Amino acid sequence: MTTFFALLALAANVATLLLAVAAAGGRSEAGRRFRSEVLALFAGWELWTAFIVATSATLGSLYLSEIAHFVPCQFCWYQRIAMYPLAVMLGIAAWRHDHGVRIYVSVIAAIGAGLSTYHYLIQRFPDLDSGSCSLGVPCTTAYVMKFGFMTIPYMAFSGFTLILALMWADRCGSREATPSFTPTSDRKDEQR
Numbered sequence: 348m349t350t351f352f353a354l355l356a357l358a359a360n361v362a363t364l365l366l367a368v369a370a371a372g373g374r375s376e377a378g379r380r381f382r383s384e385v386l387a388l389f390a391g392w393e394l395w396t397a398f399i400v401a402t403s404a405t406l407g408s409l410y411l412s413e414i415a416h417f418v419p420c421q422f423c424w425y426q427r428i429a430m431y432p433l434a435v436m437l438g439i440a441a442w443r444h445d446h447g448v449r450i451y452v453s454v455i456a457a458i459g460a461g462l463s464t465y466h467y468l469i470q471r472f473p474d475l476d477s478g479s480c481s482l483g484v485p486c487t488t489a490y491v492m493k494f495g496f497m498t499i500p501y502m503a504f505s506g507f508t509l510i511l512a513l514m515w516a517d518r519c520g521s522r523e524a525t526p527s528f529t530p531t532s533d534r535k536d537e538q539r
Contacts, residue, residue, distance in 0.1 A: 348415070352407050353493035356505035359400065363505070366512035386519055393517035394441035397452070397510045401434040404506040411490070411499065420486040422466040426503045429459030433510060449514045456510040463504035470498050 369385035372378030389396060408427055411417045419427065433455055440448035466486060469475045473487040489498045 348410060349491045350493060352411075352502055353491075353497045355403060355407075356497060356502040357494075359505040359509040363509045363512045366516055370512075370515060382519075386516055389513065389516045390520050393513045393520060394437060394444075394446070394448075397513040397517075398434065398437035398441045400506050400509050400513070401430060401437050404430050404503060405434045407502070408499075417490045417499075418484050420484045420488070422462060422469075422486045423499065425462045426459055426466065426500065429455050429462065430503065430506065433459075437510075446517055449518055453511060453514045456507045456514070460504055460507035460511065463500045463507060466500035467498060467504060470500060 365385055366389075369382040372381050405427075408419075408423070408430070412419050433452060436448055436452060436455075439445070440452075469487050470489045491497070491499050491502075
């Protein structure tokens, strides 16, 4: 199962990279065309895709602790605290077509990505740990190491960053789908 989770994280990295390149390439005609094509891939499905990412990460973390019996460290719990509500929030938002959830989701996902980054760094470089974790379940222990670099915090980071990229895509898609409003000076003529 850990290999499956690692492959999902790689797929999340590819999707995030694709969205990041689309975000950066909007100045030239080819860049704008590429951006439109990438956004069209997710058009209308950004919230549902983010919900699937958050739910997969939540279920994956529960599998690792409850079935594989990996005891979560303190930073794993912090990442869970960030990811679990995202699954619920994004599920409700996708169901209700509530695109206003983007700001809340983005803040929580950014915090989770920051926690995941720090956790990954202290796993790779244990000397960076400032003693913030317990001795019973040290945060520097990597229960999983796939492809020579992928640990559980890296997988969580992949999920958080894809959710952030999807919120950007949802913002762009909502902006393009929203008709522009041009106020008129004579409202009485419209009412007649």
